[in-house]
Amino acid sequence: MPVPPADPPFQDPALDPQHAWAYRPASPLPGAPDGPLSGLSFSVKDLFGVPGWPQYAGTRAPLPDFGASVLVRRLLDLGASAVGKTQLHEIALxxxxxxxxxxxxxxxxxxxxxxxxxxxxxxxxxxGQVDFALGTDTGGSIRVPAAWCGVVGYKPTKGHAAWSTKGVLPLSWTCDHAGPLARDLATVVRVHEALSGDRVQSRSWSGVRVGLWLPQNWVTAEVAQAVLSFAGRLEARGALTTPVELPEMLGAYTPIVLSEAAQVHAAALALSDPGFTPFTLGLLRQGQALSEDAVREAHALRAEYRAALDDLWSRVDVVLAPAVPTPPPLRGQEEVALPEGPVLLRRAVLRLSAPFSLLGVPALALPSSLPFVGVQLVAPRGADEPLLGLGLGLDI
Structure with missing residues (x-):
């Protein structure tokens, strides 16, 4: 089991004041010359295995070895150059x-x-330190930071052949996805086309049936207004919007993710001092304590939610929803004030984003009219290219 050094080789804080980087080699890993992504640079979330580069996953705990990332290798072969590894929430939890x-x-x-x-x-x-960034999304982990940082984030359909999670330290094999973040959608589309071999064409919104999922008590008034403003943009392009409802799905999501995360990190958890921070360790211990019946019930509930979402697709073509409940919170903030009252930050965020990772459907986070508050567009499983094409139709 590889053990990360006590302190990763961070750059001079003057060069990385945001502490975004976990590892920066002296020179990038060069992409193949004359590939379709030649000239583009990318960062790698520190869950992806890259030969010759260390792996920390934001923790001091020992990590299991899941080998080299197929996706990173593929991007290099297509011509993009890897600049280094980026920081993440500890083990992505x-x-x-x-x-x-x-x-x-x-x-x-x-x-x-x-x-x-x-x-x-x-x-x-x-x-702008890279042209695009490689991330993962288990419950919103691409879409949430994209929304709060004002960039585009794309979570593909679960298991999409172009976006392999092989060679990535897992959090939950049921919910894990790999995908890109970038300052513009055109770059995301370029990368997706190169990886998939599929063409993404700009699509008109005329006649597109949009389900507006906007649980008013779950978001601040300013976020609600930003989502409604975005809906207005779609309607101005000919879309037909109608309100839809979805349940809170954390009763299925949380047991599945915590139980699987505990299995991934079982070897570290068996140590007298696993090395995780207290909050992460507490979540992993919760996962260990779950009974087989509890996890089985969570999967059964997931199947019910999936059937309900499949039924929704008979009435709408795409769902528009908030990606986050509030503007970016302060560091150390544990609760957010919402119309229903104070809510733990983790719950407030995940109940908006986790359903679409839990159910494996493609989702695209886009900036809204409110700075650092994004929206998400969600499509049926496998409708990745149509979803990206609708995004191009917005000229973002």
């Missing part, structure tokens, strides 16, 4: 970006969080 080495600050306001778990990925993209 969280949405703030905090970890055993301190965590990452927001690209525009160091007092606030960038979101997680792909925190460093979002910051590296937002600051």
């Amino acid at each position: 969280g949405i703030t970006g905090m970890n055993a080495f301190g965590g990452t600050a927001h690209p525009a306001d160091p007092a606030r969080i960038p979101g997680g778990s792909s925190s460093g990925a979002a910051v590296s993209a937002a600051l």
Whole structure:
């Protein structure tokens, strides 16, 4: 079991004040010349195995070895150059970006969080340090930091052949996805086309049936207004919007993710001092304590939610929803004030984003009219290219 050094070789804080980077080699890993992604640079979330590069996953705990990332190798073969590894929420089990080495600050306001778990990925993209960033999304970990950092984030359909999670330290094999973040959708589309071999064409919104999922008590008034403004943009392009409802799915999501995460890190958890920070260790212990019946019930509930979402697709073509409940919170903030009252930050965020990772459908986070508050567009399983094409139709 590889054990990370006590302190990773961070760059001079003057060069990385946001603490976005976990590892920066002296020179990038060069991409193949003349590939379709030649000239593009990318960062790698520190869950992906890269030969010759260390792996910390934001923790001081020993990590299991899952080998080299197929996706990173593929991007290099297509011509993109890998600049280094980015920070993340410890072992990707969280949405703030905090970890055993301190965590990452927001690209525009160091007092606030960038979101997680792909925190460093979002910051590296937002600051233009790379052309695109490679992240993972188990419950919103691409879309949440994209929304709070003002960039685009794409979570593909679960198991999409172009976006392999092989060679990535897992959090939950049921919910894990790999995907990109970038300052513009055109770059995301370029990368997706190169990886998949499929063409993404701009699509008209005329006649598109949009289900507006906007649980008013779950978001601040300003976020609700930003989502409604985005809906207005779609309607101006000919879309037909109608309200839809979805349940809170954390009763299925949480047991599945925590039980699987505990299995991934079972060897470390067997040690007298596993090395995780207290909050992460507490979540992993919760996962260990779950009974087989509890996990089985969570999977049965997931199947019910999946059937309900499949039924929804008979009435709408795409869902528009908030990606986050509030603007970026302050570092250390544990609760957010919502119309229903104070809510734990983790719950407030995950109940908006986790359903679409839990159910494996493609989701695209896009900036809204409110700075650092994004929306998400969600499509049926396998409708990745149509979803990206609708995004191109917005000229974002």
